[in-house]
Amino acid sequence: MPEPLFLFFALLTLIFGIGVVVNRNPVASGLCLVVSFIGLAAIYVSLNAYFLGVIQVLVYAGAVMVLFLFIIMLLDIKAETRRKFNKTAVIGGGAVTLGFLVLLANVLSSFKAGDKRLPAIGADKAEASDVVEIGNLLFTNYTFHLQIVGVLLLVATVGVVVLSRREDRVATPPQ
Amino acid sequence: MTLSHYLLLSGLLFAIGLAGVIVRRNIIIIFMCLELMLNAGNLALVAFSRFNLSGQGAAAQPNYNGQMLVFLIITVAAAEVAVGLAIIVALFRSRQTIHVDDLNSLQG
Numbered sequence: 001m002p003e004p005l006f007l008f009f010a011l012l013t014l015i016f017g018i019g020v021v022v023n024r025n026p027v028a029s030g031l032c033l034v035v036s037f038i039g040l041a042a043i044y045v046s047l048n049a050y051f052l053g054v055i056q057v058l059v060y061a062g063a064v065m066v067l068f069l070f071i072i073m074l075l076d077i078k079a080e081t082r083r084k085f086n087k088t089a090v091i092g093g094g095a096v097t098l099g100f101l102v103l104l105a106n107v108l109s110s111f112k113a114g115d116k117r118l119p120a121i122g123a124d125k126a127e128a129s130d131v132v133e134i135g136n137l138l139f140t141n142y143t144f145h146l147q148i149v150g151v152l153l154l155v156a157t158v159g160v161v162v163l164s165r166r167e168d169r170v171a172t173p174p175q
Numbered sequence: 176m177t178l179s180h181y182l183l184l185s186g187l188l189f190a191i192g193l194a195g196v197i198v199r200r201n202i203i204i205i206f207m208c209l210e211l212m213l214n215a216g217n218l219a220l221v222a223f224s225r226f227n228l229s230g231q232g233a234a235a236q237p238n239y240n241g242q243m244l245v246f247l248i249i250t251v252a253a254a255e256v257a258v259g260l261a262i263i264v265a266l267f268r269s270r271q272t273i274h275v276d277d278l279n280s281l282q283g
Contacts, residue, residue, distance in 0.1 A: 006176055010184045017188055017211055021195035026203050033207050040214055043184070046176075047225040048237055052217075052245055059249055064210070064256050071260045072203060075267050086200060086276070093197030097190050104186040114179035119228050122235035133239045134246065142243055149250050156254035163261035 006046055013039035026072045030065060037061045048121065051131045181222035189215035202266075202273045206259055213252050217245045 012035065019032035037060045044053040108114060138146055188211060195208030224241025267273055 003176065006180065013184070014187055014191065017191040020207055020211060021191060021199065026201060029204055029207060033210070036211070037214065040218060043218065044221055047221050049221050049225065049242055052221060052242055055246065055249055059253055064253060067256055067260055068203070068207065071264060074264065075273055085198070089198050089200065093194045096197055097194040100190050100193060108179055108182060111179065114177060114182060116178050116226055118176050119226065122230065122233040124233040125236040128236065134242055137239050137243050145247060149247055152251065153254050156258050160257050160261040163265050
């Protein structure tokens with residue numbers, strides 16, 4: 001991917017990421033997050049990770065964000081927009097983030113392997129589909145992990161149902 | 176494009192998420208910023224998988240083990256979002272607030 005496109009999608013991701021933090025309205029924050037995730041999906045595509053780019057759009061920009069917006073609509077958000085920013089939190093957050101950025105600059109400037117250019121993919125593999133490669137790995141080396149994730153998703157589903165059940169609706173035992 | 180470009184983008188995205196988690200008081204926004212940080216980590220993993228090719232010469236291809244890890248992280252993150260939002264809804268039902276400053280019953 002040429003440099004201007006990387007710059008465009010990187011800025012898209014970062015600017016809308018900042019939009020998530022500074023927007024007072026949670027719905028606007030959620031929509032900013034969608035755009036940020038789509039920019040990130042484009043960055044994945046620039047790294048030849050086409051499958052992950054598609055998954056990013058489907059799962060994050062699709063399913064997860066619908067869930068977020070649904071919950072925001074369920075809850076009362078009017079009271080939140082009136083609140084002022086907490087000064088201590090802003091100062092503390094700024095300090096911690098600044099410290100993290102200094103650390104990041106330090107690490108990246110001393111990271112020699114970081115100057116590596118994007119290496120070319122071999123001629124045999126240039127046309128290979130990464131879905132095939134990931135699928136092969138998923139069902140050979142990572143079968144156990146796949147099953148664990150399956151169980152985890154089942155547990156999460158059951159957990160969500162239990163958590164969102166109303167307390168007052170106790171099932172009456174059959175007479 | 177060098178590896179540093181991608182790592183810098185990943186680090187900046189993580190910093191935005193970190194700042195959001197500390198500064199914002201709305202628990203849903205905090206949760207969104209957590210997702211942002213998770214995605215920054217994913218980006219670093221994908222970048223490393225692309226820049227450290229496995230195989231030599233014509234057989235060189237991205238290291239798909241890194242992409243597998245990202246795939247698993249996205250799956251776990253989806254489960255985490257579902258459970259987290261269910262907890263937030265349960266919290267809102269019992270306390271009628273999603274503002275973390277109002278949730279101080281553990282403050283002593």
